[in-house]
Amino acid sequence: MKKLINSPDSVVADALRGVEAAHGDRLRVTFDPFTVVRADAPISGKVGLISGGGSGHEPMHGGYVGPGMLDAACPGEVFTSPTPDQMLAATKAVNGGAGVVHIVKNYTGDVLNFEMAADLAKAEGIEVETVLTNDDVAVEDSLYTAGRRGVGVTVLVEKIAGAAAAAGRNLQEVAEIGRRVNANGRSMGVALSACTTPASGRPSFELGEDEVEIGIGIHGEPGRFREPIGSAAQLASRLMTPILEDLPFRSGDRVLAFVNGMGGTPLIELYVFYAEVAKLAAEHGLKLERNLVGNYITSLEMQGASITLLKLDDELLRYWDAPVDTPALRWGA
Amino acid sequence: MAVDRDTTLAWMTSFAASMEEHREELVQLDTAIGDGDHGTNMNRGMQKAVAQLAAAEQADTGAVLKTVAMALISTVGGAAGPLYGTLFLQLGTVLAGLQEVDLPSYAAAWRRALEGVQARGKAQAQDKTMVDALIPAVAALEAATDLEDGIRAAAEAAHQGALATTPLVARKGRASYLGERSAGHQDPGATSTYYLFKSAAETFAH
Numbered sequence: 001m002k003k004l005i006n007s008p009d010s011v012v013a014d015a016l017r018g019v020e021a022a023h024g025d026r027l028r029v030t031f032d033p034f035t036v037v038r039a040d041a042p043i044s045g046k047v048g049l050i051s052g053g054g055s056g057h058e059p060m061h062g063g064y065v066g067p068g069m070l071d072a073a074c075p076g077e078v079f080t081s082p083t084p085d086q087m088l089a090a091t092k093a094v095n096g097g098a099g100v101v102h103i104v105k106n107y108t109g110d111v112l113n114f115e116m117a118a119d120l121a122k123a124e125g126i127e128v129e130t131v132l133t134n135d136d137v138a139v140e141d142s143l144y145t146a147g148r149r150g151v152g153v154t155v156l157v158e159k160i161a162g163a164a165a166a167a168g169r170n171l172q173e174v175a176e177i178g179r180r181v182n183a184n185g186r187s188m189g190v191a192l193s194a195c196t197t198p199a200s201g202r203p204s205f206e207l208g209e210d211e212v213e214i215g216i217g218i219h220g221e222p223g224r225f226r227e228p229i230g231s232a233a234q235l236a237s238r239l240m241t242p243i244l245e246d247l248p249f250r251s252g253d254r255v256l257a258f259v260n261g262m263g264g265t266p267l268i269e270l271y272v273f274y275a276e277v278a279k280l281a282a283e284h285g286l287k288l289e290r291n292l293v294g295n296y297i298t299s300l301e302m303q304g305a306s307i308t309l310l311k312l313d314d315e316l317l318r319y320w321d322a323p324v325d326t327p328a329l330r331w332g333a
Numbered sequence: 334m335a336v337d338r339d340t341t342l343a344w345m346t347s348f349a350a351s352m353e354e355h356r357e358e359l360v361q362l363d364t365a366i367g368d369g370d371h372g373t374n375m376n377r378g379m380q381k382a383v384a385q386l387a388a389a390e391q392a393d394t395g396a397v398l399k400t401v402a403m404a405l406i407s408t409v410g411g412a413a414g415p416l417y418g419t420l421f422l423q424l425g426t427v428l429a430g431l432q433e434v435d436l437p438s439y440a441a442a443w444r445r446a447l448e449g450v451q452a453r454g455k456a457q458a459q460d461k462t463m464v465d466a467l468i469p470a471v472a473a474l475e476a477a478t479d480l481e482d483g484i485r486a487a488a489e490a491a492h493q494g495a496l497a498t499t500p501l502v503a504r505k506g507r508a509s510y511l512g513e514r515s516a517g518h519q520d521p522g523a524t525s526t527y528y529l530f531k532s533a534a535e536t537f538a539h
Contacts, residue, residue, distance in 0.1 A: 033407075054410075077377075079368045080410040108506045109411035112453060116406065116415055138510075145509040199373045200360050219368040221507055 001201040008198035012055045012075055019062055023327050027065055028093075033086040036062040037072040041094045047165040047174045048072070048094030051103040051158060052087060053110055054079040056197065057218055060155060060297045063328030069162035070103075070326070078197050078300075079219040081109035087117030091126055099127035099171035103157055103178060105150030106134035107219075129171055131178035133157055135187045135308065137246045138215030138224050149217050152260050152308030153185035155296050156320075159329060163319035181316060186246050188239040189306030191216040191223065193264060195299050214238060218262075218299045232269070236276035239307045244284055249309060251285025256320065258291065258308040263298035265305055270294065273305050281309070290320060296328070334537050336434040336480065341397045342386060347532040349379035355528055362521040366508035371413060371521040378409035378417070394434055398425030412506055413522065416454050416463065423449035436480040443471045443487075454505065461503040461515065463522035466494040470530050481538035488527070488534035495523040 005011050013031060020029040028037045042048060051061045052074030061073035071094035076082035091100045100121065104114045111132070118128045133150030161178035169177070191213040194203040197220065204220030207213060212235065215224035230238070249255065259274040261267070274293050281288055289312055297306075310316070323332035334340055352359075352375045359372030382404035391397045398421045406418035427442035428434055434442075447467050456462040469490035477483025498520035506522070508515045 076410045077370070077374070080370050080374055081412070081414070083407050083410050083414055085407045108454070109414070112412055112415035113410065140512070145504065145512075146506055149510065197369055200364060200369045202364070204364055204369055217507075217510060219507070221368055221510055224510075224512070 001196050001198070003196075003198060005198055008201070011198045012077055015055070015058075016075065027062075027327070030089070033083065033089055034075050035072055035086055035090045035093065036065050036075065037090065037093045038065055038067070041071050042096035043071070044096045045098055046096050047098045047169065047171050048091070048096060048100040049103065049158070049162055049165055049174070050074065050087065050090045050094055050100060051154070052076065052082040052090070052114075053105055053107075054081060054219065056300045057297050059295075059328030061158070064155070064158050064326050066324070066326030067333065068166050068322060068324035068326070069158055069329065078199065081107065081113045084113050084116040084120060087114060088120045091117065091121045091128065092124070095126050099129065101161060101165070101171065101175050101178060102128055102130045103154065103161070104130055104132050105154055106132050106147050107149060108146050127171055129175035131157060131161065131175055131182065133182045135182060135185045136189075136217065137186050137242045138188050151189065151218055152187040152258055152297055152306050153182055153310065155292075156185060156256065156258065156308065156310050157181045159324060160316055160319040162324070163322035166322065167319070177315070177319065181310065184247070184311040184316075185308055186243045187306055187308040188243055189216050189218075189223075189262065189304060190214050190235055190239060191262065191302055191304035192229065193303040195220045195263070195302035197300065212304075216299075216304065218297060220299060220302065232272045233276045236273055236280060236307070240277060240280045243307060243309055247309075247311060249284065249286060249311060252287065254287045254289045254312045254317070255281065256290040256292070256310040256312055257281055257288055258296075258310070259293045260297055260306045260308065261295040262302040262304040262306065263295060264301040264303040267294065270305060277307055289317060334481070336394065336439055336537055337432060338391060338394050338397060340537055341394045342391065344533050344536040345379075345386060345397065345401055346383055347536050348529055349383045351528045351532050352376045352379045352525070355525075359521050359525055362519055362524055365518040366503065366511055366515045367521060368507055370411060371525065374409045374411050374413055375417075375525055378405040378414065381408045393429070394431055395425045395429030398422075398428060412454065413525070416450050416522075419449045419453045420446045436474075436477060436483055439480060440471070440474040440477070440483070443474055447471045456505045459501055460505045461498050461501040461508060461520045461523075462505050463520070463526040465498050465501070465520065466491040466523040466526035466530070469494040470526075484530075484538045485534045488530040491527040491530040495519060495527040498523045
C-alpha cells in the first residue's frame with residue numbers, strides 16, 4: 001500500500017484538519033465527534049440539511065457544505081457509517097427552528113445509525129425528515145437484498161433539496177423535493193481497478209489487466225458481473241441500457257446527465273466517456289438539459305466511472321441552477 | 334463461576350482482547366463479501382468500551398453492559414455499531430439491578446437481545462448475518478439446566494451457526510449486493526458473535 005497519509009488510524013482526523021485549514025473561513029470542523037458545519041449555522045427559519053456517510057468518497061459530503069447545499073456533514077471512518085452521536089450533534093448545530101432533513105444513502109449501516117439519530121433528535125424536540133437515496137440499478141431491489149444502494153443521485157439530491165431549503169421551502173416540501181430527485185434518478189458504475197482502504201492495506205478485490213467489474217458500489221465492494229474490458233463506447237452502453245430501461249427514460253424526457261469519476265480515472269477519460277453517454281442519450285431521444293462531469297462521489301483511488309441520469313421538471317431545473325457556494329460545487333454565488 | 338458484575342467485566346475485557354486478536358481475520362472475511370472494515374470497527378469499539386469501563390465504577394452487571402452498548406453505538410459505525418449496541422443495551426436492560434444472575438434471567442436477557450437485534454436489523458435465520466450465530470446460541474442457553482454448561486453449549490452452538498453461514502446467499506447487509514457470489518464465505522458478523530460467546534465460555538465456565 002502506497003498512500004499519502006501519516007497513519008491509517010488517523011486518516012479521517014488528518015483530512016479534516018486539512019479541510020479546516022483550507023476552508024476554515026466558511027466551515028466549522030469539530031473533532032469530537034467529527035462534523036463539518038457551515039460557519040454561519042444555524043440559519044434561523046431555514047430548514048437544515050445534513051448528510052453523512054463513510055469517508056473515502058470525497059468531495060462527498062463535507063465538500064458540499066455551504067450556502068445552497070448542505071448545512072452539515074458527518075464523516076465516518078473510511079467506508080464506515082458515522083455514528084448517531086455525530087448525526088445528533090450535526091442536527092442540533094443546523095437546526096434553525098424549521099426542522100432538519102437527513103439525507104441518507106441506502107446502506108444498512110447508514111440507515112440504522114441515522115434511524116437511531118432521528119429518534120434521539122425527535123426526543124430533543126427537533127423535527128426530522130429522512131430522504132433515502134437508492135438509485136443504483138445494479139442492485140436487484142427485492143426482499144432478498146438490502147435494497148438498491150444510494151450512489152450518484154445523492155449529490156443531485158443534496159444540491160436540489162439544498163436550493164429548495166435556501167429558497168425558504170418548509171420541511172415537508174424540502175423532503176418531498178429530495179425524494180422526487182431520488183425517484184427520478186438512476187445510476188450504475190463500472191470499475192477498472194479496485195481500491196485499498198488504509199485500514200486493510202490490500203485491494204478490496206482483484207481484477208485482471210483486461211477485466212472490468214460492472215455494477216460496482218462505492219465501497220470497493222465487488223460488482224455484479226466481471227467481463228473483459230471494452231471500449232468507452234461499449235462500457236457506456238453497458239451502463240446506459242439498464243439505466244434507460246429502469247425508470248424508464250422515454251424519448252422527449254428532459255434530463256441531467258452526470259458522469260462521475262471514482263477517484264482514479266483522469267478527467268480526459270471521463271470526457272471520452274461523457275461523449276458516449278451524450279451520444280446514447282441523444283439516440284434515445286433524451287433532451288440533455290444539464291450535465292455534471294468530474295469526481296464528485298468517489299471510492300478512494302478506484303479507477304472507473306458511474307453514470308447518473310436524472311429526469312428533470314421545471315422546478316428541479318430551477319433549483320439545480322440556483323446559486324451554490326461550497327468547496328466542491330460553486331456557481332452563481 | 335457466577336455471572337455478576339466482576340465476571341461480566343472480565344468477559345468484556347476478554348472479548349476486547351479477542352477482537353484485537355481476530356481483527357485481521359474479520360477484516361479478511363469482510364473483504365470477501367462486504368467492505369473489509371468489520372474487524373477494525375469492532376476492535377476500535379471494544380477498546381473504547383474497555384477504557385470507559387475502567388474510567389468509572391460500574392454499579393452492577395446491567396451497568397457494565399449498558400456502558401459497553403453506548404461505547405459501541407458511538408464509536409463502531411457501520412451496521413455493527415447499532416446492532417451490537419442494541420444487543421448489549423437489551424442484555425443490560427434485562428439484567429439491570431441484579432447482583433448475581435441465574436440461568437433463567439441470563440437466558441431471558443439473551444432472548445431479549447436476539448429480539449432487539451432482529452427488530453433493528455430486520456434479519457431472519459439464514460440471511461447470512463450475526464443472527465445465524467445468535468439464534469442457536471440463545472436456544473442452547475434456554476435448553477440448559479446449568480448456567481456454566483449452558484454458556485459452554487451456547488458458544489459451541491454459535492460456532493456451528495457461524496460455520497453454517499458459509500454456503501448461504503446473503504439477504505441482508507452489504508453482502509446481499511453480491512447475490513450468489515456471497516455463497517462460499519463465512520459471515521463476518523456471525524463470526525464476531527461466535528467470539529463473543531467463546532469469550533463468555535472462557536470467562537464464566539472454566
